[in-house]
Amino acid sequence: MLKDEKGGLRFLVSPDLRTIVQGDDWAYLDPLLLDIQKRAQNQPADLFKQLASLGVGPLVATEVGKALSDNPSLRELSDKFIDLTSRSKPKPD
Numbered sequence: 575m576l577k578d579e580k581g582g583l584r585f586l587v588s589p590d591l592r593t594i595v596q597g598d599d600w601a602y603l604d605p606l607l608l609d610i611q612k613r614a615q616n617q618p619a620d621l622f623k624q625l626a627s628l629g630v631g632p633l634v635a636t637e638v639g640k641a642l643s644d645n646p647s648l649r650e651l652s653d654k655f656i657d658l659t660s661r662s663k664p665k666p667d
């Protein structure tokens with residue numbers, strides 16, 4: 575999750591999400607991703623606070639910081655990710 579200067583959010587996921595998440599876990603993750611997409615548009619501040627505090631089920635924040643440029647390896651990784659807030663969500667196979 576990235577927040578811009580105006581409070582807008584981008585929720586990034588690995589393009590390999592379909593292979594990372596096991597079949598049974600999609601029953602939990604699919605509605606969660608839909609909720610994140612909606613809340614990123616309607617309640618961005620609350621969603622960002624929740625995600626940054628590690629309070630979203632099995633999703634775990636591994637890095638929290640003020641600027642993506644503070645962590646070059648995370649910046650490089652995020653460049654390869656898919657933005658769920660501007661595209662349709664990945665579907666399980």
